[in-house]
Amino acid sequence: MIVKGHPAHPGTGEIVAEAILEAITAGGIDPGVFALIQGNTHDLGAALVTHPTVRAVGFTGSLGAGRALFDLCAARPEPIPFFGELGSINPVFLLPNALAARGAEIARGWAASLTMGAGQFCTNPGVVVAIDGPDADGFVARATEALTATGPQTTLTAGIGAAYARGRARIAGIAGVTTHVLGDNATRQAAPGFFEVDAATWFARPELADEVFGPAGLLVRVADADEMLRLARGLAGQLTCTLQMDAEDAGLAAALLPVLERKAGRILANGFPTGVEVADAMVHGGPYPASTNFGATSVGTLAIRRFLRPVCYQNLPVDLLPPDAR
Amino acid sequence: MIVKGHPAHPGTGEIVAEAILEAITAGGIDPGVFALIQGNTHDLGAALVTHPTVRAVGFTGSLGAGRALFDLCAARPEPIPFFGELGSINPVFLLPNALAARGAEIARGWAASLTMGAGQFCTNPGVVVAIDGPDADGFVARATEALTATGPQTTLTAGIGAAYARGRARIAGIAGVTTHVLGDNATRQAAPGFFEVDAATWFARPELADEVFGPAGLLVRVADADEMLRLARGLAGQLTCTLQMDAEDAGLAAALLPVLERKAGRILANGFPTGVEVADAMVHGGPYPASTNFGATSVGTLAIRRFLRPVCYQNLPVDLLPPDAR
Numbered sequence: 285m286i287v288k289g290h291p292a293h294p295g296t297g298e299i300v301a302e303a304i305l306e307a308i309t310a311g312g313i314d315p316g317v318f319a320l321i322q323g324n325t326h327d328l329g330a331a332l333v334t335h336p337t338v339r340a341v342g343f344t345g346s347l348g349a350g351r352a353l354f355d356l357c358a359a360r361p362e363p364i365p366f367f368g369e370l371g372s373i374n375p376v377f378l379l380p381n382a383l384a385a386r387g388a389e390i391a392r393g394w395a396a397s398l399t400m401g402a403g404q405f406c407t408n409p410g411v412v413v414a415i416d417g418p419d420a421d422g423f424v425a426r427a428t429e430a431l432t433a434t435g436p437q438t439t440l441t442a443g444i445g446a447a448y449a450r451g452r453a454r455i456a457g458i459a460g461v462t463t464h465v466l467g468d469n470a471t472r473q474a475a476p477g478f479f480e481v482d483a484a485t486w487f488a489r490p491e492l493a494d495e496v497f498g499p500a501g502l503l504v505r506v507a508d509a510d511e512m513l514r515l516a517r518g519l520a521g522q523l524t525c526t527l528q529m530d531a532e533d534a535g536l537a538a539a540l541l542p543v544l545e546r547k548a549g550r551i552l553a554n555g556f557p558t559g560v561e562v563a564d565a566m567v568h569g570g571p572y573p574a575s576t577n578f579g580a581t582s583v584g585t586l587a588i589r590r591f592l593r594p595v596c597y598q599n600l601p602v603d604l605l606p607p608d609a610r
Numbered sequence: 611m612i613v614k615g616h617p618a619h620p621g622t623g624e625i626v627a628e629a630i631l632e633a634i635t636a637g638g639i640d641p642g643v644f645a646l647i648q649g650n651t652h653d654l655g656a657a658l659v660t661h662p663t664v665r666a667v668g669f670t671g672s673l674g675a676g677r678a679l680f681d682l683c684a685a686r687p688e689p690i691p692f693f694g695e696l697g698s699i700n701p702v703f704l705l706p707n708a709l710a711a712r713g714a715e716i717a718r719g720w721a722a723s724l725t726m727g728a729g730q731f732c733t734n735p736g737v738v739v740a741i742d743g744p745d746a747d748g749f750v751a752r753a754t755e756a757l758t759a760t761g762p763q764t765t766l767t768a769g770i771g772a773a774y775a776r777g778r779a780r781i782a783g784i785a786g787v788t789t790h791v792l793g794d795n796a797t798r799q800a801a802p803g804f805f806e807v808d809a810a811t812w813f814a815r816p817e818l819a820d821e822v823f824g825p826a827g828l829l830v831r832v833a834d835a836d837e838m839l840r841l842a843r844g845l846a847g848q849l850t851c852t853l854q855m856d857a858e859d860a861g862l863a864a865a866l867l868p869v870l871e872r873k874a875g876r877i878l879a880n881g882f883p884t885g886v887e888v889a890d891a892m893v894h895g896g897p898y899p900a901s902t903n904f905g906a907t908s909v910g911t912l913a914i915r916r917f918l919r920p921v922c923y924q925n926l927p928v929d930l931l932p933p934d935a936r
Contacts, residue, residue: 340904354684358680363680363902365904549921550921551926553924554925571688593905595876
């Protein structure tokens, strides 16, 4: 296994690699099983994924960079699997009874999830969908309060900070977008952005569904449950979809569920998608572009399967079988 | 699910589709879950694999056709998995003690496997590897007898028959190839071919390792166990690798096994690879070009996983969970 360290934290990468090397040494394993390569050029990534001895690639990053590496993997003389995680807007559906009963609490929770870690999470809940009415107005007011109170945070790199500022400005500049919060962004900082569109604008401007990496949230105000379902049906692949629902919302939730199951790798109720537990049931993947392999997950115990290949032993003498199969 | 019927047997395809439709009707399932499309153009295949609602493709066929479809799947705006099975020469290793003890029997078994169904099996054992010596001579004599006695058989299509004749002539025409058997091929017929090369020729002419679809067999005569291991290390991905071995061959088998496990989806001892049982342990796949997805199998109960996508339900009310997860 070769890890290309993230160029934003070469020292951390080095410390982690040393810990891995210690475990390898302690376990009496050949140190050749692991290598850390540091660097920050496209050529390095391309050289790694096209090298004949590399047989599979795992990647987390932007749709553009990921697709370029995916294409290189697919074009090899011997194509290899590319397990890429390329972005997600992680929509949160505010079902009407939950919104009426707990709108303020949900707004605070959403703002906290949106701004956690300067919004630098692949599961950042960038889009919220609510049915028009006074409860939606209340949600906007509470979310605006919470996000206004949240100051700018330092991003991992100046590049992430700059890309966030550009992405936020792109959303704010689209006709039909209302801006509720737009904090000042100093260099390498990300301050929350909070925007709103109606469903007509959402459907007319597909670029509103592009991920903005950072604490930018967009509320889509739909007319009714049917329009919420229509929005769900139009979604691209997602890592997560979330329902905020009370018992009285079960009918609408049941209508949304068969749609969302086809859109996302993880469906949450009454939580927020940031925070990915490493557990047997965890799925961190989903239809493209959430991931490039719909059957895979990059978090959870199932993740190791991405790199396994089944072998059938037919009639082999027991002594020749792998110890576990004897 | 859409099946493109093989143009060589449209009537059989129709009968099978009718049986599936009957099962769908009896089960009260929406008939839209299954469709049969008949046709024989490249455009039809291309249209199917690039259609936006198609989300995964299974394919069995030639390396050329399969790679073209794989490339179309990978180049889509939303890339989809292509589970292709693109050819294999299924090498059989004749270990010295087995060859000495049972050479004649193995030769007859190999000839029967090679010519079964006019050699039209993806698991057809096209290459046999033996260590030089009188036992190898004996194998050649017995295999020649058995293959000479086997007449030409009708291939599925005239195209397959013609491609077989070309492939066989290609092998026969390579300098250093000895021809032992070369039966007459009438139109749409395939008569056995049996050829031999030494290891130097095998390593110098990589095209000897290209699949010839039909009853053409090639013996590679190696100098010793080390050269047999070297040949194994140089193999491309295979559906199967077979060891003909007796108890005294266990040392060489143990040396070959870690190499072959990295080359093939199925390792057999003292059998022949034609005949793929549908069983829990079956793997019909392997590294490229045996298959385009090393983690998948197209036969066996694991095959359905190719088309499944895991979904994590986090905190959903029990009533909303799929019945099996309640």
